[in-house]
Amino acid sequence: MNPHFCKVGKVRPGLSEVLGLKDLERKYLNFIEEAYNVMQTDASLSDILYYEASKLKKLIVNFNKFGE
Numbered sequence: 861m862n863p864h865f866c867k868v869g870k871v872r873p874g875l876s877e878v879l880g881l882k883d884l885e886r887k888y889l890n891f892i893e894e895a896y897n898v899m900q901t902d903a904s905l906s907d908i909l910y911y912e913a914s915k916l917k918k919l920i921v922n923f924n925k926f927g928e
Contacts, residue, residue: 881923888916 895909 884920
């Protein structure tokens with residue numbers, strides 16, 4: 861068997877396919893809250909959390925746009 865035909869580990873489902881809309885919204889709110897809480901103590905962690913929240917927000921908007 862040639863290895864270039866094997867797709868194990870190459871294809872993974874999107875986050876919106878694994879989680880429902882409510883789960884995505886809950887994760888988004890948790891990231892926003894945690895980023896706000898650590899803003900004064902660890903600015904770099906806060907930036908990372910806000911970035912992850914923005915990626916989730918894009919998923920939520922796309923999830924709502926295409927319906928589900």
